[in-house]
């Protein structure tokens with residue numbers, strides 16, 4: 001038996017900051033249920049990597065379909081982890097307009113904070129799962145990108161700084177089908193200090 005060589009360690013879900021349970025317009029009930037989904041992605045990632053480490057590569061063709069299924073599922077699980085870690089970590093603030101580097105970048109690349117909000121909201125209304133504000137290192141600017149699932153459609157060499165979850169699980173308890181009102185609540189709870197720290201750590205320049 002020859003197996004794939006995978007060095008991996010199990011990871012654990014990151015705990016939520018207490019502020020995230022006290023959002024304005026996004027209930028604790030929603031956050032608790034949503035956090036369980038995130039924990040599920042972490043568990044799935046650990047399971048898939050363990051499964052990949054034991055795939056018998058000598059079993060030829062049937063292995064490729066197994067490898068395919070595991071690797072597609074892995075991209076979904078890891079996308080689910082990364083997306084939700086951004087989402088939860090930058091909620092719990094007071095919203096409003098950003099200052100500092102992130103404020104300069106948004107004003108430079110979108111014209112105004114309101115134009116940035118309008119574009120991200122439209123992207124979120126149009127997407128099936130996600131809208132991200134990401135810094136594209138090749139373009140040298142921010143874009144609002146669209147995502148339909150945890151693993152669609154990331155853009156290479158772009159670093160997400162804002163992640164807006166528009167799956168129904170993010171708002172159905174609080175808003176039923178009114179996604180637009182949920183997106184307004186998302187903006188009102190953004191912690192710009194967290195986003196600013198990320199922009200500084202990545203050494204993005206305006």
Ligand SMILES: [Fe+2]
Pocket residue numbers: 034037084165167169170
């Ligand atoms: Fe979600």
